[in-house]
Amino acid sequence: MMNQKTHHFLVLLLFFCTIALAQQYKSLNYFEIAIQKKAKSDKSQINFNKAQYFFLKKEWDSTLVYSMKQLNSKSDLETKNYCHYFRGYSLKKKELYKQSFIELSLVNKSFQYYYLIDNNIGHLFLLEKKFKKAIIYFLKAEKEILNHKDEDEIATLYTKIGICYVHLEQFDKAEYYFKKDVLINPKRATKSIIRSNINIANFYYAQYKDQQAVYYFKKAYTLSKSVKDFNLKKDATFNMAIVEENRGNFKKSLEYRKESEQWSDSVNNQNKIWAVADYEKKFAVAQKQKQIKVLEVQNKLKNAERNAFFFAAIGLLLLLTTGVYFYAQKIKNAKIILLQKNKLDELNATKDQLFSIVSHDLRSSVNALKTSNAKLSATLETKNYDQLNQLIIQNSTIANGAYSLLDNLLHWAMLQTKQLYFHKESVHLYSVVQQIEYNYKPLLLDKTITFENSVSKNIFIFVDLDSLKIVLRNLLDNAIKFSNENGKISFYSEDTNTDFCKLIIEDSGIGMKESTIQELLSDSELLSKKDNSEIIGTGLGLQLCKQMIKKNSGTLAIESELNKGTKMILSFPKTIV
Incomplete structure (x- = not known):
């Protein structure tokens, strides 16, 4: 029984650490109101207004773009402080911790909400497991956080301090913060309160204080019923399953496990x-x-x-x-x-x-x-390692092809049933191509294909970012598929001094006939097999690309010759400054 409990203890302790590190700082209502008031007070600062809008919408990439644009223009000290905070917080969300620390350090101490800087820097140190430094910054922020009397924010702060003391093995101090009244007697059930109760339970469980631990596990499970966070429901239910298993109540444990599995089911299975x-x-x-x-x-x-x-x-x-x-x-x-x-x-x-x-x-x-x-x-x-390596590479290629087919099928089905949400915004084209290149680096290296990104760094287009990535991934995947080893793939742009920008994807592959081009560009909604179907595939990817390009008010043209490569010519509307 002890071995079984020790095993589950290790599982719970790992789970406890994961919860602690995954918990993020929550933007406060009063701070959001302050941001909105500042934006309304000076509507001439267009980039700041866009930055705060995307910050509140939790769209971190767009927040980084417009906050940098604002910093590059003439701004007063307060506006710069807000922009540096936006950037530091967004970079933390994107798990770029060193860059986040640099941006937060640029905020002047005269900033009205400087305690938010201390709190976020403390969280960065917590994520980097520098617990003593984290506690120093959390305690700096404590007074101002208490003044705002936001129960959820206070609970989050004390939970993070308690976690630091646990890792420092100062359990008396950890218990002191874990048992703060705001954590164990909340006025309302929130995600932070439920996470805190799970942490308290794990804290006692790690010290073999099972009776106290079970009490807080049950409390977390009960509170989780009143929130809509499925992951939180799954975590609380999973803990109850382990508790009941260690108590020998396997029937009840099985019920909790089934409930946990139900919460973890994905809609996109x-x-x-x-x-x-x-x-x-x-x-x-x-x-x-x-x-x-x-x-x-x-x-x-x-x-x-x-x-x-x-x-x-x-x-x-x-x-x-x-x-x-x-x-x-x-x-x-x-x-x-x-x-x-x-x-x-x-x-x-x-x-x-x-x-x-x-x-x-x-x-x-x-x-x-x-x-x-x-x-x-x-x-x-036979231990023929060369052939083994070839077979493993072959298996990987087949699996990647099947996955791409299923991924395209999912997006095609969502597009046909009008379940895809299109949100057009200003997108930095060079950065998107650079990201796509990084994702396909292994495939390019496998076929020794040279990739060249010659897209102008000054071009911003007005499109839906997610659908643009789907289009570029499919076209780059096709270019790699139809290119020979030691080939070359180039992405470059052409500015025609109009409201549209051209993006050309050129490869040195096998090319195609004019009849194939006409068939690919036809307006038919029906899919059809092409000649040499084992190479061409279903055509679903290009159908998906055509529809998404059309949704983004763009166009697609193809230029190709057999054995001389192919050019996929896309045009998208520019961002109107």
Whole structure:
């Protein structure tokens, strides 16, 4: 029993440390109000207004861009202090701790909210496990934080101080801060309070004070029911499962584990993609059938009216006029029904063809992986390490291809069902290309392909950042796939002195025929297999790119010759300054 408890203790202690390090400082309502008031007081500072807007929206990349623009312009000391704070906080959120410390250190001590600087620097030291320094800065910030009487903020501060003392093995001081009244007797349930109760429980559990630990585990679990944070619910439930397992109550432990697993289920689970697609299809079919039935009922009513007018007709002319009128109505309804039926058939054909193509490619990938694994097992016995290395690289390539196909399928399905949210903003094109290059560095090195980023560093385009990344990833992935070893891929821009900027992606690969280009650029919504399908694939990635480029008000053109490479020419609207 002791061995089992020791094992679970280690799991809980690791979990406790993870919670402590993952907990971030929460922006306060009064500080947010102060930021908004400053922005309204001087609307001429456009970059500051945008920086504070994106800061409150927690969009850190955009916050960094506009705060730097404001710092590069003429600004008073207070505005500079706000901008340095925005940048320090955003860099901390992006886990760039050294850069965050530098920005926070640039804030002048005359800043009205300088205690926030102390609190954030303390948190940086906590993340870097410099606990004594962290405590010094937390205690500097304590007085001002207490003055604001924000229970959630105070609870977060005392929890972080307690965590520092735990790591310093000063358990009396840790217990003192963990048992502050704001932590154990909260006025309302918040995420920080629940995390604090979990930390208190783990603190006692680490010292084998099981009775006190169980009390706070149960309290955290109860409080978690009143918040909407699924991760927090999962953590509290998982702890209860371990507690019940150590107490020998395996039936109750199993119930908690099942509940924990339910909270950890992801909406984007790949196994649910097909179920969602099937549900969408059934829903669409049901809606169309319902409309057809309504039209059929309306048609029958029209026929009944026509019959009534027929029998009640007084003269031949009135009878003829009435007959013509209702006949026209019938033809009109029949055309409507036919058009809707054709639309439904087209939707079903698109769905069936998509399923057929994707399932064929997935089956091919899985079969190739199965065959390669069989060879891998046979090669292990012969200890042919060169062949083993080739098979491992082959398996990795197949797995990456299958993952890219599923990722494109997910985004395509979300785009078709209008679940993708597009938020256009000013994007620094060079930085995005640089990030895409970093993500694909291993694939480029594997084929010894030279990558050149010649995009102008002065270009900002107005697009949705996430969809732009999806487009560039797909096009770079295709360029790598169709390039030979020791080839070259270039990203460069052309400024045509218009409202649009051109981005060219050029490779020295195998190229394509003019007929293939025309087929790829056609407006057809149906997917189709191309010649040499084992190389070309489903075409889903390019379909996705075309739709996302269109959503961003851009255009796509292709220039290519066989064995002379390909140019993918994209144009996007520039940011209007």
